[in-house]
Amino acid sequence: MSVPDGVQESRAAWRLGIITPRRKKIFFGLLVAAGLVLPHLVYPVFLMNVLCMALFASAFNLLLGYTGLLSFGHAAFLGTAGYVTGYLLKAWGLPVELGVLAGTAVATLLGWAIGALAIRRSGIYFAMITLGFAQMIYFLAVQLPFTGGEDGLQGIPQGKALGFIPLHDPYALYYFVFAVFALGFGVIYRTIHSPFGHVLRSIRENEPRALSLGYDVARYKLVAFVISAGLAGLAGSTKALVLQFVTLTDVHWHKSGEVVLMTLLGGMGTVMGPSVGALLVVAMENYLTGFGDWVTVIIGSVFVAGVLAFRRGIVGEALHLVRNFPF
């Protein structure tokens, strides 16, 4: 792919010394500080929503941006984990941590099962297989009685984190979600920057070469898929906890399309891109509601403009600007 995209921009930024380890430390430090202060300035439920979707998009980006695999069925993992967590908390009264963990574990297993079959194909066929499996998961969600069908699984209890932090308090819940996000984001960050991540990128650039260098390409792809599915599940479980319900929207293919939009908009293949994209999309959904039926047209136009003119995404374009800025 000779496309100017986020991946090349972030690599160039490294090479040219725009991103240095020191600057990165400062940047992430500022980010954490902002994350801690923000709920006192912005509406916390909105922020929690953003964090969940940002984790979801970042997990997706691990696959699209760093491995070059476009999954069109990632909502299956988000939704399944949400349903599992919701059901366990509600019906079995499990502690919060166990519920979230169980949801993530089920999504990981599901990712392993679907991934093992899907990675045997690539390109548009890979996307279609993942879509096919996701549609089957959607079918199950409609049919199985515990999901509540289109009414959704409602009234999920929030309980207490670590047995004493009451999560029905929006601030306590926010910091819990923030911690989960930081954990998930950290896993993704470590994966990208590990030797494993470098192999993934070489697969994305040139799969035959990676193969001829002796890498077990299929195995690498599968592991990336499973990590991505598991973290998408973590996002889904957390989202179920925040909103206290899970509905069919979370497993619908529109959600799978939405995560592509977030990633593309923010800049695929960049560390921060998906989160920025998630922020933008969630904000559009929540704050454009006053425009009535123009919302679809606006989102569509953003999509078209992004594809035609800003393929690097917001973060990618920003890096590009910085790189070409005469210091």
Place this chain on the structure above:
Amino acid sequence: MKRVASSLMMAALLSLPAAGRAAGKVSDGVVKIGVLTDMTGFYSDLSGPGSVLAVKMAVHDFGGKVLGKPIEVIAADHQNKADIASTIARKWFDEDKVDAIMDLPNSGTAFAVMPVAAEKKKLTILSTAATTSITGDKCTAYNIHYTYNNWMLANGTGREVVKSGGDTWFFITADYVFGKSLEEDTANVVKAAGGKVLGYARHPQSSADFSSYLLQAQASGAKVIGMANAGGDTINTIKQAKEFGITPKQTLAGLLVFISDIHSLGLETAKGMYLTTSFYWDYDDQTRAWSKKFQNHPDNAKKAMPTMTQAGLYSATMHYLQAIKAVGTDQAEPVIAKMKATPVNDFFARHGVIGPDGLHRHDAFLVQVKSPAESKYPWDYYKIIKKIPAAEAFPSVAAQKCPLVK
């Protein structure tokens, strides 16, 4: 310095309740109504912008002020997604000082918003959501279900159609909770009235082609085909029933059909169908006067007549504002108590009483769709077959089993 600050604080604290009293008992100095609805999707023609208009008309006709404070209306599109609905609701209650949320098409969003409102001690007044359990096992103390529910639709149509000879039924049911509960409710009514259910076909929501289900219905030989689906699904079922030569021989019974659906289908296709509605614009002088005002309102771009949920919202808003005026505060508990204590009698509701479970019980109508020859003027669509008195139209308080009612 510290002492000054603390004494300032004390003064501020002491003056707070007094300030509150002086300003009247309206929280934040404004009564704010949020209309949370579906502006673009499945339900947008039968609620959507028309719902917002109905609420705004009510506020305007009320005089725009209550207890000397302005009344504001805001609206948002929940896109039929529960997560968006609940996020908007929380934001409205926490930041925008909304006192009541109205409409809420589709029970998924209703169930997502009702607990939020109960937690914040604010009102929800539902008009378009239909599930019976809204005031049944999932009822809350802060909710009123105003216009209709599944039980009303199932009973009105089911019982009366059986009585008039349609005693064998086949159901075409949307395969989701709403469709299945509508089918079950109606099937029970049909059996209780002495009819027989010969079978059912369940289809995924938003199917385009219904011919295979219609063929099954045809093969069953049932006199009546009950459509336990909604919106575009119902419209396509009716259209294709005519195409396959089913309708003159077998009768269709619409379990959730709005006048907007009939309008888009045309009478030629829809004629002869039975349905239950809680409002028809051409019932008497009162309904005609209000409906024409609604139709000719400059904000009603499509010049459509009101559906029952839109008319219900106007009535509900009036009832809500009058209760605020009567109790002298916009606090949810006294207002809701007053609303339940006051009977409703206006252009929309006859013999209306809001029960302790929050369900508004009022008269309903069984109607039949006219043929093009019978229709004399635009929107002249229904023949009223029977007026169903409130006590028969809705389930009793005991039957609802709302846990709040002991």
Place this chain on the structure above:
Amino acid sequence: MQALFGQLLVGLINGSFYALLSLGLSIIFGLVNVVNFAHGAMYMTGAFFAWIGLSSLGIGYWPTLLLSPLAVGLLGVVVERTMLRRLYQLDNLYGLLFTFGLTLIVEGLFHHQYGNSGNSFPVPEALQGGSNLGFMYLPRYRAWVVLVSLAVCFASWFFIERTKLGAYLRAGTENPRLLQAFGVNVPLMMTLTFGFGVALAGFAGVMAAPIYQVTPSMGSGLIIVVFAVVVIGGMGSILGSIVTGIGLGLVEGLTKYLYPQAAATVVFAIMAVVLLIRPAGLFGREK
């Protein structure tokens, strides 16, 4: 047994719609290399143009059958000329995303103008009524749909696979530079091909207008299924998409008879299985 025949016939009718839609999609993918997500929106636009033509200009069904696809094709040509062609040299992921955005815009605009519950388009007089086949009543219009769809599908296949112009088209996808060197205007050819594929979708829309309610969302439910059809048939294979379209219509009809709840899902199950066994689809060639 009678019921089964009825269901299979209904399946054949739906299958011919699938064939018509997947044919256009397949031509566009095979010859222009764009995964056209907006195909459903173009189908909807075709139906709407027919309805608008009838209700505000008084154009009847027969002229519309030609005019509406033409208008949709023209729209496609404009989109291709002004925007889509900039994406040709990129990964076809971008084409998919662009047309996805386009779908949102088109559906949103129609929704804003005409609302959601849609409009009825009457069956043309000559095709009203129907005949009793013994095992079911077949409306005349549905029989017409099957015949016309099959005729159009066959004509398109013949044109692309058996004529000289069709050979140019196929050559253009294999080696555009060489073809250009022979003096063929390849970019123009691509534009016209895209326009033609999209016009086929518009044509399917007009065919569907008297059967289904004309609503802004009528295409979005269909597009995913049609995608699956194209993938099963083998992306870019003309014959594959026609045969698979009809075949899947039949399978769906059978499912509606045996287990109706799964009717919307069975296509995806088949797709996943087929792709795992035959990576390039039933009729596709591995590249």
